[in-house]
Amino acid sequence: MRKEFTKADIEILKNIMLQRRDVRGNRFLKTQIDDEILNEILNAANCAPSVGFSQPWKFILIKDETKRDKIYQEFLKENKKAKKIFEDNKLYANLKLEGIKESYINLAVLYEKPKKSILGQTSQKKVGEYSVVCAIQNLWLMARAYNIGVGWISILKPKKVKKILNIDKNYKLIAYLAIGYVNEFLDEPELLKLNWEKRKTLEEIQTI
Numbered sequence: 001m002r003k004e005f006t007k008a009d010i011e012i013l014k015n016i017m018l019q020r021r022d023v024r025g026n027r028f029l030k031t032q033i034d035d036e037i038l039n040e041i042l043n044a045a046n047c048a049p050s051v052g053f054s055q056p057w058k059f060i061l062i063k064d065e066t067k068r069d070k071i072y073q074e075f076l077k078e079n080k081k082a083k084k085i086f087e088d089n090k091l092y093a094n095l096k097l098e099g100i101k102e103s104y105i106n107l108a109v110l111y112e113k114p115k116k117s118i119l120g121q122t123s124q125k126k127v128g129e130y131s132v133v134c135a136i137q138n139l140w141l142m143a144r145a146y147n148i149g150v151g152w153i154s155i156l157k158p159k160k161v162k163k164i165l166n167i168d169k170n171y172k173l174i175a176y177l178a179i180g181y182v183n184e185f186l187d188e189p190e191l192l193k194l195n196w197e198k199r200k201t202l203e204e205i206q207t208i
């Protein structure tokens with residue numbers, strides 16, 4: 001089957017990409033996400049490209065408030081250290097950098113270490129993990145299409161998260177995400193608006 005997309009389709013895809021945002025606790029709502037929609041979002045992740053079609057991802061949905069609170073306490077510890085690293089920049093301390101408790105649900109995205117040789121993963125070991133990141137991006141975009149926000153929280157020690165979630169040693173934590181409806185999606189990344197970073201332009205692309 002050869003599906004031809006239209007200009008209107010392209011415009012929609014572009015809009016979803018441009019209007020995807022990282023969402024934190026100051027914008028999340030607790031509104032319930034229907035299971036059907038949650039499944040659609042996870043299905044989008046599940047159809048991502050993967051090295052040797054290994055699909056090395058595993059998803060753990062976390063509703064449990066006690067576990068989420070434990071993860072949040074770990075975030076606080078890690079962010080205390082991060083605040084010291086950025087102490088010259090007053091902005092850092094005022095940034096909301098997670099939405100663990102405010103979001104509807106959390107999602108741990110794991111990489112399952114291969115039990116056999118994987119086609120394409122023989123020279124570059126990390127390509128399995130990169131495949132999981134492709135799945136996360138699919139999920140992020142599909143969530144946005146459903147007007148659902150996603151926030152990637154990396155100010156966490158994977159070892160601590162794995163312990164709290166009872167994840168065994170065959171899995172590596174790739175991402176800890178907060179997912180939920182939002183009161184607003186910013187039109188640009190917050191860190192751009194705050195002048196923390198500038199957006200790269202295509203002029204930086206090299207042709208050789």
Ligand SMILES: Cc1cc2nc3c(=O)[nH]c(=O)nc-3n(C[C@H](O)[C@H](O)[C@H](O)COP(=O)(O)O)c2cc1C
Pocket residue numbers: 020021022023024096097098152153154155188189190191
């Ligand atoms: C791998 C990865 C890790 C991230 N970790 C964090 C984080 O710990 N806390 C946070 O507030 N944002 C985090 N972000 C979100 C980025 O800050 C955000 O994507 C960036 O500022 C661009 O904004 P946008 O996603 O809204 O376009 C992370 C994003 C990625 C891709």
